[in-house]
Every structure is written in C-alpha cells, then in structure tokens.
Amino acid sequence: MMQPKKTKFRRAHKGRIKGNTKGGAALNFGQFGLKALEPNRVNAREIEAARRAITREMKRQGRVWIRIFPDVPVSKKPVEVRMGSGKGAPEFWAARVAPGRIMFEVDGVPEAVARESLRLGAAKLSVRTKIVARVEGL
Helix, strand or coil, X not given: CCCCCCCCCCCCCCXXXXXCCXXXXXXXXXXXXXXXXXXXXXXXXXXXXXXXXXXXXXXXXXXXXXXXXXXXXXXXXXXXCXXXXXXXXXXXXXXXXXXXXXXXXXXXXXXXXXXXXXXXXHCCCCCCEEEEECCCCC
C-alpha cells in the first residue's frame, strides 16, 4: 500500500475539498482515464484494490498510471474512549480528490478492454467516476 516515506507532521487537519481540481484534469500519459465527479477522500486500500482490478482485467498488458497519492494521515480514536485527551493515532492514509481529477490512466490495450478494466477499478473507489478518452486529431 502507498504511503509517504516521511512527513513533517504526524497528524493533519481534516480540511474540506471545495471547488474543482486545481490541476490533473487532463490525460497526460494514457489514452483512457478514470475521472472523479465528486469530492472525497480515497484511502490507500481503495487505490490499491482499484489498481489490482485494472491490471488483472488487462491481463498485465499495456500500462497503468496512478495519478493520485495518499499523503493525508487520517486519525481515529479507539472505540469507547471518552472525549478529550487529544487527537487519536493515525489510522490510514488518504488522498484528497476533487471533482475533475484524473485518478488512473491506461494505455496499450484495445478500447473495450480499457473501458472494462477502468469500470472494474471504479467499483473499488468511494467516489463517482466517469471514463474519459483522449480525443485524437486536435
């Protein structure tokens, strides 16, 4: 699973994901991509599950790019603990995904295989997505 090697601070504020994505809205590497339609945090387990589903459907042909990285530590307090006494320990890592963000890109496989693999990968994510294709001839 993905997580940063080193961070400046152990815990982070929750924050809000407002507006559309600032960057990463265009296909840069592959012919087909998976674009987020709503703001949400996607955790490292979801990213890994989606990556496995995509590569398995493609039968390890072609190439997959992961365009998001889980760099936000999400902390939780233990079950049945009273309020107060500080913030909980980091539980998992997540990536903040804004609407319009390309999360995965695929290339080197036929369109039908790419669309099916991205559809299976999208089922593993907690955000609504759509499959986008690069427009040729522009």
